[in-house]
Amino acid sequence: MGVRANLITVGIVDDHEVVRQGLSAILAQQRSMRVIGEGASAPEAVSLAIKYRPDVMLLDITMPGGGLEALKTIVSKTPEVRCVILTACDDASVAMAAITAGARGFILKGVSSGNLLAAIEVVMADQSYVSPEFAARLMDAALQVKLEGAPSLGLSRREEQVLREVEKGLTNREVADRLHLSEKTVKHYMTSVMQKFGVSNRVGAIRHLQGREHDARGTGAVH
Missing domain, CATH: 3.40.50.2300 (Response regulator)
Known part of the structure; x- marks a missing residue:
């Protein structure tokens, strides 16, 4: 038709x-x-x-x-x-x-x-x-990114924030409360992080993060 x-x-x-x-x-x-x-x-x-x-x-x-x-x-x-x-x-x-x-x-x-x-x-x-x-x-987010420069892990500023909180052992609800986000938004960020890191769960994402930081320390890179 x-x-x-x-x-x-x-x-x-x-x-x-x-x-x-x-x-x-x-x-x-x-x-x-x-x-x-x-x-x-x-x-x-x-x-x-x-x-x-x-x-x-x-x-x-x-x-x-x-x-x-x-x-x-x-x-x-x-x-x-x-x-x-x-x-x-x-x-x-x-x-x-x-x-x-x-x-x-x-x-x-x-x-x-x-x-x-x-x-x-x-x-x-x-x-x-x-x-x-x-x-x-x-507009505030655009200004913040301009001030902070490119992210160091291949993640957005907020993705890295969420991952750092998850690394502390917090649940999605606790991360959401701490960062003043909705729980669904936190889940979205973690899904994005896992896709970027090529892992299937939160534990894999944390291990990937810690492995990259260990490698960076081994080469004398500054995080």
Whole structure:
């Protein structure tokens, strides 16, 4: 079936079916928009982008396979597809990483339908959209990274912070409380760390960290 030229086509990728259903219901009420595909993982996101080339993709950052990796692949293979991150991860450094990777927008789950539609309209005008209440935090994160320079472990500043707390034996809930994050955000960071280190669990991540620091001390490198 063909799609009218004036329609904004949208792809939705989130591993929670209820989220996809809710987004689809909102967009179905818009005469100018049409959902043309859905997925639940990073591979499905990439496949959807390549097959259907939607105008806009709504992507969760914590989907199986890694939302950030899916974003990078989509931007590389289908640069005409405008990606908007829609996530519960409320840390500004994640937003900055996504925008650096090519996301056109970053909004938190729970956003009003009006703001969601506004984000789609803005990115369709080839502009960037960040939730207004999130913009100041994003600027602070950008300034912090500029002041601190590049991370030493191949991790973002926040990923290393989380890993250091986990190394102390803290649970995800305890890390979340200490760093003023949500528990889901802490889990996201640890998943990202494990992917970067090529390990499958927290113990492996800690051992990898300690092994790298041991090697650095052995070569006289300064951490």
